Amino acid sequence: MTHVYFDHNATTVLDSQVMQAMLPFMAAQQGNATSRHAYGRTARDAIEQARAQIASAVGAHPSQVVLTSSGTEANNFAINGMTAKQPNTQIAISAIEHPCVMRPAEMLQSHGFKLAKVDVNAQCKLDFENLESVLRNPTSLVSVMLANNETGAIQEIAHVAELAKKNGAYTHTDAVQAFGKIPVNFADLNVNAMTISSHKIHGPLGAGALILDKRVDMTPFMLGGGQEKGLRSGTENVAAIVGFGIASELAVKNLTSHAQKTQQLRTQLEAGLHELGATIFAENTKRLPNTSFFGFNNVEGETLVMALDKKGFAVASGSACSSDSTEPSHVLLAMGIAPDLARGAIRVSLDANNTSEQVNQFLLVLKQVLNQLKQMVAMAA
Amino acid sequence: MAYSDKVLDHYENPRNVGSLDKNDPQVGTGMVGAPACGDVMKLMIKVNDAGVIEDAKFKTYGCGSAIASSSLVTEWLKGRTIEEAYAIKNSEIAEELALPPVKIHCSVLAEDAIKAAVADIKAKQAAKEAA
Amino acid sequence: MDRDPIYLDYSATTPVDPRVAAKMIPYLTEHYGNPASRSHPYGWTAEKAVEEARNEVAKLVNADPREIVWTSGATESNNLAIKGAANFYASTKGKHIITVATEHKAVIDPVRELERQGFSATFLEPEPDGLVSLEKFKAAIRPDTVLASVMLVNNEIGVIQDIESIGNICRENGVIFHVDAAQATGKVHIDLEKLPVDLMSFSAHKTYGPKGIGALYVRRKPRIRIEAQMHGGGHERGMRSGTLATHQIVGMGEAFRIAREEMDVENARIRTLRDRLLAGLQTIEETYVNGDLAHRIPHNLNISFNYVEGESLIMAIKGIAVSSGSACTSASLEPSYVLRALGRSDELAHSSIRFSIGRFTTEADVDYTIALLKEKISKLRELSPLWEMYQDGIDISKVQWAAH
Ligand SMILES: Cc1ncc(COP(=O)(O)O)c(C=O)c1O
Ligand SMILES: Cc1ncc(COP(=O)(O)O)c(C=O)c1O
Ligand code: FES
Numbered sequence: 001m002t003h004v005y006f007d008h009n010a011t012t013v014l015d016s017q018v019m020q021a022m023l024p025f026m027a028a029q030q031g032n033a034t035s036r037h038a039y040g041r042t043a044r045d046a047i048e049q050a051r052a053q054i055a056s057a058v059g060a061h062p063s064q065v066v067l068t069s070s071g072t073e074a075n076n077f078a079i080n081g082m083t084a085k086q087p088n089t090q091i092a093i094s095a096i097e098h099p100c101v102m103r104p105a106e107m108l109q110s111h112g113f114k115l116a117k118v119d120v121n122a123q124c125k126l127d128f129e130n131l132e133s134v135l136r137n138p139t140s141l142v143s144v145m146l147a148n149n150e151t152g153a154i155q156e157i158a159h160v161a162e163l164a165k166k167n168g169a170y171t172h173t174d175a176v177q178a179f180g181k182i183p184v185n186f187a188d189l190n191v192n193a194m195t196i197s198s199h200k201i202h203g204p205l206g207a208g209a210l211i212l213d214k215r216v217d218m219t220p221f222m223l224g225g226g227q228e229k230g231l232r233s234g235t236e237n238v239a240a241i242v243g244f245g246i247a248s249e250l251a252v253k254n255l256t257s258h259a260q261k262t263q264q265l266r267t268q269l270e271a272g273l274h275e276l277g278a279t280i281f282a283e284n285t286k287r288l289p290n291t292s293f294f295g296f297n298n299v300e301g302e303t304l305v306m307a308l309d310k311k312g313f314a315v316a317s318g319s320a321c322s323s324d325s326t327e328p329s330h331v332l333l334a335m336g337i338a339p340d341l342a343r344g345a346i347r348v349s350l351d352a353n354n355t356s357e358q359v360n361q362f363l364l365v366l367k368q369v370l371n372q373l374k375q376m377v378a379m380a381a
Numbered sequence: 382m383a384y385s386d387k388v389l390d391h392y393e394n395p396r397n398v399g400s401l402d403k404n405d406p407q408v409g410t411g412m413v414g415a416p417a418c419g420d421v422m423k424l425m426i427k428v429n430d431a432g433v434i435e436d437a438k439f440k441t442y443g444c445g446s447a448i449a450s451s452s453l454v455t456e457w458l459k460g461r462t463i464e465e466a467y468a469i470k471n472s473e474i475a476e477e478l479a480l481p482p483v484k485i486h487c488s489v490l491a492e493d494a495i496k497a498a499v500a501d502i503k504a505k506q507a508a509k510e511a512a
Numbered sequence: 513m514d515r516d517p518i519y520l521d522y523s524a525t526t527p528v529d530p531r532v533a534a535k536m537i538p539y540l541t542e543h544y545g546n547p548a549s550r551s552h553p554y555g556w557t558a559e560k561a562v563e564e565a566r567n568e569v570a571k572l573v574n575a576d577p578r579e580i581v582w583t584s585g586a587t588e589s590n591n592l593a594i595k596g597a598a599n600f601y602a603s604t605k606g607k608h609i610i611t612v613a614t615e616h617k618a619v620i621d622p623v624r625e626l627e628r629q630g631f632s633a634t635f636l637e638p639e640p641d642g643l644v645s646l647e648k649f650k651a652a653i654r655p656d657t658v659l660a661s662v663m664l665v666n667n668e669i670g671v672i673q674d675i676e677s678i679g680n681i682c683r684e685n686g687v688i689f690h691v692d693a694a695q696a697t698g699k700v701h702i703d704l705e706k707l708p709v710d711l712m713s714f715s716a717h718k719t720y721g722p723k724g725i726g727a728l729y730v731r732r733k734p735r736i737r738i739e740a741q742m743h744g745g746g747h748e749r750g751m752r753s754g755t756l757a758t759h760q761i762v763g764m765g766e767a768f769r770i771a772r773e774e775m776d777v778e779n780a781r782i783r784t785l786r787d788r789l790l791a792g793l794q795t796i797e798e799t800y801v802n803g804d805l806a807h808r809i810p811h812n813l814n815i816s817f818n819y820v821e822g823e824s825l826i827m828a829i830k831g832i833a834v835s836s837g838s839a840c841t842s843a844s845l846e847p848s849y850v851l852r853a854l855g856r857s858d859e860l861a862h863s864s865i866r867f868s869i870g871r872f873t874t875e876a877d878v879d880y881t882i883a884l885l886k887e888k889i890s891k892l893r894e895l896s897p898l899w900e901m902y903q904d905g906i907d908i909s910k911v912q913w914a915a916h
Contacts, residue, residue, distance in 0.1 A: 011755065014540050022540075026722065027533040032524035036826065037833035038517050040524070069584030069724060072744045072754030100744030100753060107743055204540065205757035206584075206724045221741075223625055224587040224618030233618060234587035235525065235717060237724025240757070384827070392827060398895055415913035416898060417858040419821055419847065423897035440897040444823040448895065 004358045006315045009149050009177060009291060009349035014243070015202040021246045022204060025239035033236045034225065043238045050245025054209055057248035058175075058196060059185035066210045066231045067241055068222075071176040071197030072100040074210040077221040077232070078172045078193045079104040079143060083113065084219035086140040090114040092169070094126055094144045094155070095334035101143055101174055102330075118144070122336050124153035124282035131163060139169040146189070147178035150331045150347055151282035152291030154182065161190040170216060176200055176208075180251035181259065181288045186211045198240065203247030206240035258352040262290035265350050265359050270294075272363035276370060279341060281332060290351065295337075295344040299373055304346055307369045313362055316347045384445055385479035391449035396456050399438045401425040406509060409502025411494040420447050420487070424494040426458055426466070428502050434458045434466060439494075446484040450474050450491035458495070467499050517833040518877045522718075522811060522870030523667055523695060524835055528763065529720035529871070535766040536722065539759035558758040565765025569714065569727050572768040573693075573702040576732060581748045582756055585726040586694035587618040588742075589713035590661075592728055592752065593690045594622040596738030597711060598631060598659050601688060606656025607631040610649070610687075612663070613853040614638050619661050619692055640855050641804035642671040650681050659688045664702070664712075665695040668850040668866055669803030670812025672700055679708030688736065694718055694726075698771030699779065699809040704729060710736045716760070720871060721767030725760035728752075782869050783810035785878050789867060792882030796889055798902070802851055802864055813867040816851075816860040817885075819899040820892040825865065828888040832881050835866050857909070859898070 005013070025046065031039025033047055048062070055062040068074045079101060083091060093105050095117040109115040116134040119127040126144060135142070142164040147154045161171040171191040175184050180201035186194055193216060198207040212218060212231070224233030269292055270280055278294040295301065301317035308315055328342035348362075384392070400423075401408045407427050414421040420443030427436040437455040441448045453474060458466050474480075474488035519527070528536075539561060563577070570577040583589045598609060611623050613635045623633050634652045638644050644662060653660075660682050662673050675691055682689040690711040693702060698719045704712065712729040716722055730736050730751065744753030790813055793799055798818035817825065822836040836848075847861035856864075867881070893899040898908055 016541075019540055023537075026528055026536065027530065030525070030527060031519075031521070031833065032717075035521055035524045035833070035835055037521065037835070038830075039519060039521070039833050069588070069757075070754045073584065073742060076742045076744070098744070099746070100742075103743030103753070199755065199757075204759070205755060206760050222587055222591055223621035224590065224616065226617065233621070234585045235715070235723050237584070237722070237760075239722065240724055240760075392824070395895060400900065412897065416862075416908060417913070419823070419858070419862045421897050421913075423900075440895055440900060442819065442896045442898045443821050445827045447821075448824055 004313050004354070004362065006313060006348045006350060006354065006358075006362065008351040009200070009347065010316055011199050011205070012202045012351065013353070014204055015247060015250060017250065018203055018243045018246045022239045022243040025242050030238065033238060034227065043236070046238055046242050047236055050241045053245035054196075054248045055211075057252045058179065058194070058211060059187045060211045064186070064211050064214065066212050066228050067236065068208045068210060068232055069206060069234070069237065070208040071174070071195050071200070072208070073221075074195040074197070074208045075100040075174055076104045077210055078195060079108065079141070081219045081221050082170050082172060082193060082216055083108060083140045085217050088112040089138040089140050090116055090134075091141045091143070092116040092118055092131065092134050092139055093142070094118050094120060096120055096124065096148050096150075096153075096331040097143065097145055098149055098174060098176070101145070105143070113140070120153075120334050123285040124148060124151045124331070124335050125285055126155045126160065128159065128163070131160065135163060135167040135169065139164070139167055141170045141172060143172040143174070145174040145177070146184065146194075147175070147182065147288050148282075148331060149177045150291075150329055150345075151285075151293045151335075152177070152288035153282040154178065154286045154288065157189045157191060165190075177288060180255070181262075181290055183255065192216050198244035198247055201247050201251040204240045204243040206237050207244040209244070254352070259289045261352040262350045262354070265354055265356065266290065266292050268356060269348060269350075269359050269363070272359070276363070276367060281335065281337065281345070290349055292348045292350075294346060294348075295332075295341045296370065297341055297344065299344040299370065301343055301345045303373065304344065304369065307373070308346075308362075308365065311365045311369070313365060316349070317345060387453075387478050388446055388449040388480070391452040391478070392445045395448060395452040397438050397452065398440065400440065401427055401436065401438050406505055407502075409498040409500075409505065411497025411499070411501060413493040413497050414443065414490055416442065419443060420490055422447060422451050422490050422494045424451060424454070424491075424498045426463075426498045426502065428463055432462045432464070434461055434463065443490070444484070444487060446478065446480055446487040447490055449478055450480075450488045451494065453477060454491050454495060463499050463502060466495055469495055517831055518880060520832050520834045520867045520869060520873065520877070520881065522873075523670075523866065523868035525717045525723065526720045526870055527872065528722055529767060529770060531770060532721055532763050532766045536759040536763040539762050561758055562756060562761050565761045568765035568769040568772075572697060572772045573704050573712070573714075573729065574706075575704040575729055579704075579729050579732050581728045581730055581751045582761060583726045583728055583752055584724055585717070586616075586692065586713045586715035587726075589715070589726050589728040590616070590618040590690075590692055591622050592738065592741050593711040593713060594619065594659065594661055595626065595741055596751075597688045597690065597736070598626050599739040600737050601658045602631070605658040605686065605688075606654075608654050608657045609633045610636065610652050610657060610660040612636045612638055612644055614642065614666055614668075614850045615661065615663050616667055616692060616694070619663065623661070637853055641807075642666060642669050642802075642854055643804055643807060644673055644678065646674065646677050646681065649678055653681070653685050653687060657685065657687050659690060661690040661692065663692040663695070665693070665699060665809055666803070666850065667695045668848060669814045669854075670695075670809045670868075671803045672696075672807045672809060674807075675709060676707055683708045695809070697768065698775045699811060701775075704731075711738070716764035716767055719767050719771050722760045722763040725757060725764045727764070778871060779810055782873070785869050785873055785875065786810045786813055788875065789813055789869070789878045789881060792878070793885060796886060800856075800860060802854060802856065811869050813869075814864055815867070816856065816864040817889050818860060818863060819896045819902055820863050820889055822847075822862045822864060824892060825863065825888065828892060829884055831884055834868075836864060859908075
């Protein structure tokens with residue numbers, strides 16, 4: 001049976017160059033990076049080199065890179081850490097944030113903050129008028145994701161940051177999905193903090209980072225040994241960090257060619273999807289080049305995903321990051337998509353290794369599966 | 382912590398380790414620092430009648446930079462007058478040994494030791510004159 | 513340097529066992545997949561591996577796999593346990609916490625943070641041997657004590673606390689009991705079916721597993737609740753969100769399996785080595801072992817060499833990799849707070865070396881270490897004005913030292 005992986009927004013394949021760079025730090029005798037002997041120094045040097053690679057890949061200074069264990073941790077750290085020393089005013093997030101921004105923000109709400117969820121339009125674009133009116137209340141932090149994990153929609157973060165600054169609020173952006181797929185530049189985005197994650201860019205699981213403007217009065221989240229200048233305690237995961245560094249470098253190097261390739265494949269895919277009668281979400285918005293999120297009326301997304309899987313295609317229904325929920329995607333609901341259509345949503349996220357044949361195969365199989373499902377519905381009726 | 386080659390050299394081959402006769406009227410002793418701080422430096426100088434330092438010895442309990450700083454000053458002191466010795470600045474020591482910022486206080490300690498040793502010899506001379 | 517230094521810093525971190533690395537690597541390449549992706553086999557393979565590893569971790573400590581929550585390391589486990597339990601139970605039980613002055617910073621700092629948030633805390637001073645007095649512990653309990661946190665094995669001096677007795681006191685008083693066992697796995701037997709412990713922290717990289725992965729044991733019977741600290745997709749039954757690093761989890765499982773199967777034989781061998789090291793070093797004058805020797809893991813030897821300064825000593829013994837104070841805390845010139853809590857003078861605290869022995873240490877390593885220490889201590893003492901004073905019979909503690 002064919003095995004085609006079309007779920008690269010969930011996690012990517014580890015690049016073999018990245019793996020080669022990690023191996024010495026996984027297998028051989030190695031030190032704790034805080035130790036002051038030769039083993040510790042080797043680990044420390046490797047971490048600092050990776051930090052520089054990561055910084056340069058996102059247009060930041062190495063001293064702005066706070067290494068964490070994941071994007072989830074970096075987002076939780078940002079939401080909690082940037083608000084802890086502020087009066088309990090308001091925090092504003094977009095209605096389409098990933099749960100690891102949404103939930104910590106909701107927790108703050110239960111600790112006395114006001115939470116504003118800024119609307120998006122039917123094309124998944126942030127409603128700036130709504131943001132401006134929200135910002136009329138005193139606000140500590142605005143967090144809007146650079147690219148959405150489901151639709152791939154890209155927001156104008158520099159503009160968000162400008163409005164936030166004007167109103168005295170910090171800005172954070174979750175750039176986990178954007179990094180590696182479109183150019184990401186911390187300085188240009190003008191935000192105070194930005195989250196990135198290693199396993200979404202062909203790096204290993206186990207490393208993420210918060211890129212942090214040092215002027216932010218930040219409260220650490222993970223307390224202990226004082227690593228990362230006291231901002232993130234815990235023994236550094238040297239192998240994963242080394243991998244993250246190389247992966248960042250490669251992500252930038254390959255960005256243009258990969259974006260072109262995936263964009264081509266997606267155009268091919270979406271032409272076929274239209275023929276099958278699919279609705280493509282956020283189609284008319286600037287999107288990540290690799291992501292296509294679509295749905296069919298009267299078809300359960302989960303059923304479709306299972307059926308496609310039996311034929312060897314790995315795709316996602318909504319976000320794989322949140323485990324087994326059958327709720328329709330909160331992103332689609334925020335866009336005002338009818339719950340019935342939303343329940344049928346499927347996400348294909350491509351990678352430069354995917355091929356035009358795979359897309360053709362996928363379209364054929366999808367057609368078959370849809371027909372079968374329709375027959376079943378017809379029979380039940 | 383990366384040490385400079387000069388620190389390593391003085392640390393591995395310290396010059397002029399030891400003591401002079403502390404009761405000799407020509408010998409001045411400076412003992413500075415405190416064990417609780419992790420550093421104690423003892424510097425002894427032998428000064429001839431012309432006020433020139435003929436010999437210098439040290440013992441140091443402290444980090445590598447402190448050992449190197451005191452070893453270095455014993456080399457510098459020999460042949461200098463006590464006035465010249467008194468003028469040695471910690472910044473010169475720190476510069477010669479390329480000490481990183483966290484180790485500057487080790488050179489301060491060495492300067493303090495020189496000043497204490499010079500003060501001691503001056504006190505001895507004053508006592509002799511008074512006698 | 514002509515050769516790699518001999519590694520005697522197993523308490524800072526252990527090398528990954530080659531068997532562990534071998535098991536991890538396929539999960540980096542062939543079996544990629546997000547274990548939370550329920551919809552395709554890439555995710556399923558990962559999920560199965562994660563559950564097998566959870567089983568292995570549970571088995572080493574005789575717990576139910578459902579009681580094991582993955583984290584990024586013991587630092588996170590400690591933060592989660594302490595902040596999570598204190599916040600969950602504060603409204604019903606109260607806002608007082610008991611811990612010990614010699615705990616790892618990853619316990620101390622979260623407790624301090626809770627103090628800032630309105631909790632109060634007692635930091636018990638241990639006895640001079642490093643052990644917690646049960647009487648003092650009992651006396652510290654107040655009606656509003658919600659949580660106690662006491663480590664099983666200390667990272668600097670290796671002493672083993674009487675967790676069972678302390679846990680029983682907690683039970684009698686309705687206090688939630690957390691234990692940091694980062695330094696204990698594979699070194700002492702842990703039976704959570706019997707031990708009256710509610711929450712226990714583990715780390716893989718102290719037991720020949722990879723860095724960046726750990727676990728928190730959360731008791732089910734009676735059920736202990738914690739407030740999650742990391743929110744998101746609701747992984748780990750809502751207690752800890754975030755995509756899991758499958759290869760690291762697999763590594764931790766394998767490391768804990770090996771520990772379970774080999775610890776008895778291994779610890780006997782390590783004890784022989786430690787005793788040899790101790791005997792060798794004790795031939796040097798004016799050396800003091802820090803911490804109780806009987807209630808102590810065989811892997812650890814923490815010794816102060818009087819009249820030599822720690823940092824210069826470390827510099828002198830570059831042929832071996834050891835630490836002075838705790839390597840888990842970042843480089844600082846402060847003498848170890850653990851040794852100070854034992855009532856050691858600053859000088860002795862400054863001149864302490866932690867030797868930690870492990871799976872790959874040999875007898876030749878130990879003999880080399882003894883010879884090296886003898887040579888270098890004697891050289892540094894030649895340089896030391898304090899040693900000179902000691903030999904002249906001067907009592908250094910009576911000397912008036914100029915302020916520095
Ligand atoms: C937009 C977004 N933010 C954050 C995350 C979480 O990152 P990580 O998997 O590194 O915890 C994800 C992926 O799951 C994501 O898609
Ligand atoms: C007793 C103890 N607890 C916690 C930790 C922190 O664990 P980790 O390095 O997994 O964050 C360490 C060591 O670093 C430790 O020795
Ligand atoms: S003398 Fe104190 S660190 Fe050098």
